[in-house]
Amino acid sequence: MKKIVYxxxxxxxxxxxxxxxxxxxxxxxxxxxxxxxxxxxxxxxxMTNQIVWGMPHVFAVFLxxxxxxxxxxxxxxxxxxxxxxxxxxxxxxLLAIALLAGGLAVLVLDLGRNDRLIIAMTKYNFxxxxxxxxxxxxxxxxxxxxxxxxxxxxxxxxxxxxxGLFAFIWRLxxxxxxxxxxxxxxxxxxxxxxxxxxxxxVMSFSFGLAIFILVLMAAYGWxxxxxxxxxIKRLKNLLGVFVAGVLxxxxxxxxxxxYAAGNQGVERFILLDGGIFTSLFWVGQVFLGGLxxxxxxxxxxxxxxxxxxxxxxxxxxxxxxAQIYVIIIGGQAYPLELFPGMEVxxxxxxxxxxxxxxxxxxxxxxxxxxxLALALVTFAAKVLPFLPMSLxxxxxxxxxxxxxxxxxxxxxxxxxxxA
Amino acid sequence: MTSPSNKxxxxxPIDAARRNLLKGAGxxxxxxxxxxxxxxxARAQIMVRKSxxxxxxxxxxxxxxxxxxxxxxxxxxxxxxxxxxGWEGHGRPETDPQWIRKVNLKDKKTxxxxxxxxxxxxxxxxxxxxxxxxxxxMKRADGIVLVDKxxxxxxxxxxxxxxxxxxxxxHEDVTNQKPYQPRGKGTVEACTFCVHRVDAGRIPxxxxxxxxxxxxxxxxxxxxxxxxxxxxxxxxxxxxxxxxDLGLEPGVIYRGI
Numbered sequence: 001m002k003k004i005v006y007x008x009x010x011x012x013x014x015x016x017x018x019x020x021x022x023x024x025x026x027x028x029x030x031x032x033x034x035x036x037x038x039x040x041x042x043x044x045x046x047m048t049n050q051i052v053w054g055m056p057h058v059f060a061v062f063l064x065x066x067x068x069x070x071x072x073x074x075x076x077x078x079x080x081x082x083x084x085x086x087x088x089x090x091x092x093x094l095l096a097i098a099l100l101a102g103g104l105a106v107l108v109l110d111l112g113r114n115d116r117l118i119i120a121m122t123k124y125n126f127x128x129x130x131x132x133x134x135x136x137x138x139x140x141x142x143x144x145x146x147x148x149x150x151x152x153x154x155x156x157x158x159x160x161x162x163x164g165l166f167a168f169i170w171r172l173x174x175x176x177x178x179x180x181x182x183x184x185x186x187x188x189x190x191x192x193x194x195x196x197x198x199x200x201x202v203m204s205f206s207f208g209l210a211i212f213i214l215v216l217m218a219a220y221g222w223x224x225x226x227x228x229x230x231x232i233k234r235l236k237n238l239l240g241v242f243v244a245g246v247l248x249x250x251x252x253x254x255x256x257x258x259y260a261a262g263n264q265g266v267e268r269f270i271l272l273d274g275g276i277f278t279s280l281f282w283v284g285q286v287f288l289g290g291l292x293x294x295x296x297x298x299x300x301x302x303x304x305x306x307x308x309x310x311x312x313x314x315x316x317x318x319x320x321x322a323q324i325y326v327i328i329i330g331g332q333a334y335p336l337e338l339f340p341g342m343e344v345x346x347x348x349x350x351x352x353x354x355x356x357x358x359x360x361x362x363x364x365x366x367x368x369x370x371x372l373a374l375a376l377v378t379f380a381a382k383v384l385p386f387l388p389m390s391l392x393x394x395x396x397x398x399x400x401x402x403x404x405x406x407x408x409x410x411x412x413x414x415x416x417x418x419a
Numbered sequence: 420m421t422s423p424s425n426k427x428x429x430x431x432p433i434d435a436a437r438r439n440l441l442k443g444a445g446x447x448x449x450x451x452x453x454x455x456x457x458x459x460x461a462r463a464q465i466m467v468r469k470s471x472x473x474x475x476x477x478x479x480x481x482x483x484x485x486x487x488x489x490x491x492x493x494x495x496x497x498x499x500x501x502x503x504x505g506w507e508g509h510g511r512p513e514t515d516p517q518w519i520r521k522v523n524l525k526d527k528k529t530x531x532x533x534x535x536x537x538x539x540x541x542x543x544x545x546x547x548x549x550x551x552x553x554x555x556x557m558k559r560a561d562g563i564v565l566v567d568k569x570x571x572x573x574x575x576x577x578x579x580x581x582x583x584x585x586x587x588x589x590h591e592d593v594t595n596q597k598p599y600q601p602r603g604k605g606t607v608e609a610c611t612f613c614v615h616r617v618d619a620g621r622i623p624x625x626x627x628x629x630x631x632x633x634x635x636x637x638x639x640x641x642x643x644x645x646x647x648x649x650x651x652x653x654x655x656x657x658x659x660x661x662x663x664d665l666g667l668e669p670g671v672i673y674r675g676i
Contacts, residue, residue, distance in 0.1 A: 038605075040591065041589070041590045041591035041592060041604050041605070042514070042588065042590045042591075042605070043509070043511060043514040043590035043591045048513040048514050048590075049513065049514060049515075049516070049517070049578070049584075049586075049587050049588060049590075050513065050584075052575040052578040052579060052588060053575060053579065111572050111573045111574055111605070112571075112572065112573015112574070112575070112588060112589070112604070112605030112606055112607075113571065113572050113573045113603075113605040113606060114572075114573075116570070116571075116572045116573075117572070119553055119570050119572055120552060120553055120572050123553040123554055123570055124552070124553070124554070125548075125549075125551050125552060125553060125554040127548075127549050127550075128549065128550050128551055128552045128576070129550065130550060130551075130552035130574065130576055131552040131553075133552075134552065181576075184550070184580075185546075185550075185579055185580055186546065186580075186582070186665060187546060187580060187581065187582030187662070187665065188579070332579075336582060336583075336584050338522070338537070338582070338583060338584070338661050338662060339522075339524050339661070339676070341526065341527055341528070342524040342525060342526055342527065343524065343525040343526075343527055344522060344523070344524055345522070345523045346520050346521060346522040346523065346537075347512065347517065347520050347521065348512075348517045348520040348522075348584065349512075349513070350520070350522050350537075350584065
């Protein structure tokens with residue numbers, strides 16, 4: 001194993017600038033969407049007094065959950081001492097910060113009074129999980145920022161383990177806080193469950209790693225730096241374990257809810273006759289976002305082919321969106337049961353399945369958050385040395401001996417030479 | 420008939436007459452109307468809240484809704500609330516605010532029908548107050564749950580947490596606001612128990628309207644005062660609260676459901 005050399009990406013090609021320009025376009029569109037929603041009010045969105053959280057929240061929660069998960073790669077190196085992950089630590093922490101920034105931007109810009117952000121930062125109700133999250137989220141930037149510094153500054157390297165451990169604990173707390181936003185909602189049958197917090201943690205492992213894999217592949221593909229199969233193999237196996245973990249938690253979540261007679265209505269809605277939500281759950285979340293990626297990463301043929309690993313990661317991301325959409329929107333679409341056992345009607349849609357159609361403005365705002373996160377990563381990789389010059393097997397794999405037969409299919413230039 | 424006639428039964432426990440009672444502070448106890456409510460001067464003083472004077476925890480405002488007296492087609496309370504507080508909509512029912520709504524129920528097994536108004540239930544332990552990050556959702560010492568429009572950031576977490584769907588988000592510009600009931604686009608709002616009237620010694624608009632124009636199904640008063648009409652009624656008849664299983668101890672109590 002050689003010494004790892006980190007370098008800024010050159011970032012002078014037309015491709016680099018056109019990538020940033022595309023991100024910029026989405027960010028501008030999100031800004032315009034925000035102004036539009038602010039000027040006219042939220043009635044121009046698909047959100048209503050029944051579906052009070054919509055597409056912006058789906059994007060925001062996804063990005064925030066994925067942010068903490070993206071840090072996992074660094075944690076595996078610093079906390080659990082896996083050497084092969086060490087060269088990936090900087091990108092992992094950078095991606096975590098960027099995704100959180102993107103998610104929070106969406107969340108904040110959707111507020112009814114986003115001009116009052118300073119109030120959210122100065123007035124706290126400490127019984128509110130939202131208020132805790134403001135600390136957890138802002139603290140995450142600081143904690144991961146320090147962690148990055150320890151990783152990037154040679155003189156501070158000896159503190160990397162301690163900083164990594166602290167960041168790991170912080171990120172677990174953060175995702176617990178995000179899951180508890182829903183877990184603490186005692187009135188809504190779809191949410192009220194302690195399993196939300198651990199389930200969100202496993203979801204974060206899965207979504208964050210899927211994004212990390214794609215960003216890593218894109219960064220190394222576009223910059224022409226070598227990316228060996230050893231690291232991809234480990235990451236895809238890990239992704240498979242996390243995807244299975246999410247499926248396990250989803251199973252337990254629904255089985256637990258099904259066992260309580262009072263919750264069978266909402267379970268029937270999500271699992272059986274909820275229309276778009278049922279389709280998204282079974283087809284999007286379970287099949288495309290769970291079972292297919294599992295097969296892709298663990299099948300000996302597809303698992304050894306990089307494009308299928310990328311496909312699996314992309315499906316995990318899509319499945320993750322579907323899952324959060326079903327949780328957030330589906331949970332609200334099912335009516336609150338104020339009078340169990342009664343048929344209910346009112347002028348305020350009591351007893352009715354609430355419909356929701358996301359508006360273009362909401363989608364633009366959400367995509368803007370994604371673009372902001374990716375733009376931050378792209379820009380940061382140009383100005384600071386986040387990416388190792390080579391992730392070829394011979395350079396980073398401590399157990400590297402010779403090219404394995406499986407690895408030959410995706411051999412990257414440079415690996416051979418290094419061998 | 421087990422209860423007094425409508426008009427008498429719902430005699431407002433604090434109305435203009437009661438305010439006048441403050442002047443007669445020499446009396447130890449006073450009869451308000453037809454032997455319905457007795458009130459001591461000390462109690463009457465804390466019921467009318469002067470500007471700058473904090474609400475008192477000696478009082479627990481409550482509203483008793485007798486569903487037996489409420490009819491399906493009557494919307495008097497809703498109209499009165501809308502007029503009083505100025506939450507007229509824009510013809511978009513999904514996004515228009517509704518501080519109070521009539522809910523019609525039909526028992527799936529027996530077919531029995533009931534109609535009743537639902538509004539903010541002014542819980543003793545309100546989930547909306549628990550979840551609000553800035554403290555904009557708050558409960559006064561006298562049990563009235565309010566939104567401080569100055570520090571509400573419009574996150575709508577309170578709406579997610581409310582088991583009663585009692586809160587509305589102001590989805591568009593508001594016009595013709597009432598000076599005593601400020602509202603604002605991008606913030607959350609709900610029934611205030613007509614706090615501006617209550618602080619002035621009057622009863623909420625819905626209660627007044629139901630008493631004067633409809634069936635006298637609503638009784639408002641101090642649940643901490645054993646001599647108040649509402650306290651007498653809840654101690655005399657079996658009552659319940661919506662989603663009583665949640666243990667939130669709402670200040671709105673129902674009879675006949």
